[in-house]
Amino acid sequence: MKSVEGKIGRIVFGRLFEDEDLVEAVTQMAKERQIKAGFFALIGTLKKAEMGFFHKGQYEPIAMTERLEIVSCIGNISVKERDPVVHAHITVSNRKGKVFGGHVLPGCIVAATGELVLIEAPDSGLQRKLDEKTQLYLWAIDE
Amino acid sequence: MKSVEGKIGRIVFGRLFEDEDLVEAVTQMAKERQIKAGFFALIGTLKKAEMGFFHKGQYEPIAMTERLEIVSCIGNISVKERDPVVHAHITVSNRKGKVFGGHVLPGCIVAATGELVLIEAPDSGLQRKLDEKTQLYLWAIDE
Amino acid sequence: MKSVEGKIGRIVFGRLFEDEDLVEAVTQMAKERQIKAGFFALIGTLKKAEMGFFHKGQYEPIAMTERLEIVSCIGNISVKERDPVVHAHITVSNRKGKVFGGHVLPGCIVAATGELVLIEAPDSGLQRKLDEKTQLYLWAIDE
Numbered sequence: 420m421k422s423v424e425g426k427i428g429r430i431v432f433g434r435l436f437e438d439e440d441l442v443e444a445v446t447q448m449a450k451e452r453q454i455k456a457g458f459f460a461l462i463g464t465l466k467k468a469e470m471g472f473f474h475k476g477q478y479e480p481i482a483m484t485e486r487l488e489i490v491s492c493i494g495n496i497s498v499k500e501r502d503p504v505v506h507a508h509i510t511v512s513n514r515k516g517k518v519f520g521g522h523v524l525p526g527c528i529v530a531a532t533g534e535l536v537l538i539e540a541p542d543s544g545l546q547r548k549l550d551e552k553t554q555l556y557l558w559a560i561d562e
Numbered sequence: 563m564k565s566v567e568g569k570i571g572r573i574v575f576g577r578l579f580e581d582e583d584l585v586e587a588v589t590q591m592a593k594e595r596q597i598k599a600g601f602f603a604l605i606g607t608l609k610k611a612e613m614g615f616f617h618k619g620q621y622e623p624i625a626m627t628e629r630l631e632i633v634s635c636i637g638n639i640s641v642k643e644r645d646p647v648v649h650a651h652i653t654v655s656n657r658k659g660k661v662f663g664g665h666v667l668p669g670c671i672v673a674a675t676g677e678l679v680l681i682e683a684p685d686s687g688l689q690r691k692l693d694e695k696t697q698l699y700l701w702a703i704d705e
Numbered sequence: 706m707k708s709v710e711g712k713i714g715r716i717v718f719g720r721l722f723e724d725e726d727l728v729e730a731v732t733q734m735a736k737e738r739q740i741k742a743g744f745f746a747l748i749g750t751l752k753k754a755e756m757g758f759f760h761k762g763q764y765e766p767i768a769m770t771e772r773l774e775i776v777s778c779i780g781n782i783s784v785k786e787r788d789p790v791v792h793a794h795i796t797v798s799n800r801k802g803k804v805f806g807g808h809v810l811p812g813c814i815v816a817a818t819g820e821l822v823l824i825e826a827p828d829s830g831l832q833r834k835l836d837e838k839t840q841l842y843l844w845a846i847d848e
Contacts, residue, residue, distance in 0.1 A: 420719045420720060420721050420722070420725060420730040420731070420733065420734050420819075420821070421720050421722075422717050422718060422720070422734055422738070422821075423717070423718050424715045424716065424718075424738065425715065425716055425718075426715070426716070427570050427713050427715070427716050427824065428570075429567045429568065429569070429570070430567065430568055430569070430570050430601070431565050431566070431567045432565060432566050432567075432568075432599065432638070432640075432683070432686055432688050432703070433563045433564065433565035433703075434563060434564050434565070434700065434701040434703050435563050436563070436564075439563060445563070447563065448563050448565055452565070452567065456718065458716070458746060458824070460601060460603070460636045460746070462636055462637065462638075462649070462650070462651040464616055470798075470802055472774060472798065472799070472800045472802070473750055473774065473817065474800065479800065481801070481802035483802075488615060488651060488663065488664055488665060489651065490634075490651045490652065490663035490664065491634045491636050491651060491653060491663075491776075491796075493636070493746045493748055493777050493779070495718070495748075495820060495822055497718075506748070506820065507748070508748040508774060508775065508777060509776065510634075510653055510661075510663065510776050510777060510796055510798075510804055512613075512653075512662070512663040512664050513615070514615045514617065514622065515624070516613055516615070516624035516626075516662040516663060516664055517662065518653055518661045518662060518663045518796075518804045519798070519802040519803065519804060520774065520776035520777075520796060520798040520802060520804045521774055521776065521798050521802055522774060531616060531698065532696070532698070532700050532701075533563075534638060534649065534701060535563070535565075536601040536638055538601070538681065538716070538824065540716045540718070543718055550818075553817045553818070555817065555818070557720065558718065558720045558818075558820060560718070560719075560720050570713050571713075572710045572711065572712070572713070573711055573712070573713050573824070573826045573829065574708050574709070574710045575708060575709050575710075575711075575742065575781070575783075575826070575829055575831050575846070576706045576707065576708035576846075577706060577707050577708070577843065577844040577846050578706050579706070579707075582706060587706040588706070590706065591706050591708055595708070595710065603744060603746070603779045605779055605781075605792070605793070605794040607759055629760070631758060631759065631794060631807055631808060632794065633777075633794045633795065633807065634777045634779050634794060634796060634806075636779070653777075653796055653804075653806065655796075655805070655806035655807050656758070657760065657765065659756055659758070659767035659769075659805040659806060659807055660805065661796055661805060661806045674839045674841065675836075675839070675841070675843050675844075676706075677781060677792065677844060678706070678708075679744040679781055681713065681744070681824065
């Protein structure tokens with residue numbers, strides 16, 4: 420593991436509303452509040468989920484169209500080419516309590532509500548850069 | 563998304579003991595330490611679980627009576643009519659590694675131990691108020 | 706619940722690389738950065754998983770040898786006999802979105818990448834001590 424450290428900044432509580440796209444909403448909030456890096460966790464409900472499984476260089480989609488609880492959604496924010504980007508993974512449960520999960524793709528649409536808590540790192544210098552091997556934008560940490 | 567921000571306060575580490583009710587124990591600790599808002603995560607074991615799936619205005623219960631690992635429990639604390647209340651979602655795993663999940667209801671009873679970490683937000687002003695549409699107490703954020 | 710509180714310290718962002726063992730990598734980072742206590746969350750991918758279910762005083766292993774997403778990994782760091790130790794639980798998902806989980810044992814091996822965020826508690830005094838009843842090293846909190 421390579422790592423960087425920084426000071427803790429603000430804590431943000433965000434409420435997501437019906438029909439908001441999860442990734443879009445978190446990204447938009449990060450831009451508005453000028454958050455460069457941080458950790459977040461989110462619980463709530465979805466009316467549909469779009470989750471990815473990384474395989475041979477791309478995310479294969481797993482789509483669910485039923486009402487679901489977001490039993491956990493954990494993610495981070497870091498800067499890619501000046502803008503904050505969201506990377507998050509999610510688990511969702513259905514009416515029988517069965518759980519499904521994956522990488523959060525666009526298309527995770529909030530049902531009744533979503534509750535996000537974000538902890539900011541204002542000065543870590545964390546950035547994403549293109550990784551040649553995986554062709555993903557990964558954390559570029561040199562120390 | 564609508565959001566509020568605040569300063570970070572204390573960090574609390576809490577150990578839950580056998581036969582404690584998860585929601586009750588976290589709520590009690592929040593009252594004793596006068597925590598108005600915050601994020602928490604908890605791992606440990608349960609001897610039974612009571613989880614909810616929100617459907618048509620109420621939580622349908624999903625009950626499990628076997629020994630389970632708490633593979634994740636993520637939640638928050640906010641104030642509802644002056645008192646701190648807990649909202650948390652959970653995933654649990656059985657002896658075969660199968661995972662079940664939902665909204666944490668009263669009746670999640672600790673087995674060997676539970677380990678909670680809570681990060682406090684002392685000045686966010688976050689509050690829950692009755693939402694007419696869902697009849698749930700949701701975060702009332704106006705900005 | 707019994708609890709201790711402290712101040713918040715640093716935030717650390719760590720990137721895990723292919724073939725690193727999850728517990729080993731987090732433990733090593735904690736030693737290098739002299740972290741005595743904290744909370745962390747981690748997402749990423751695994752090429753194999755080794756998870757435990759606590760039963761009759763020991764962890765029964767659940768082994769998976771396929772490529773998996775780490776949909777959540779939540780844990781903490783605390784001191785046991787002067788050294789920082791990691792306690793974490795994990796959920797992983799396969800290509801169909803099915804989720805499995807348990808206690809993180811040695812043998813969770815990173816595939817493409819892992820992204821860790823850790824929040825430090827420098828002065829909490831948190832320690833693990835042998836618990837006679839379970840024969841586990843649990844948080845020794847007296848207050």
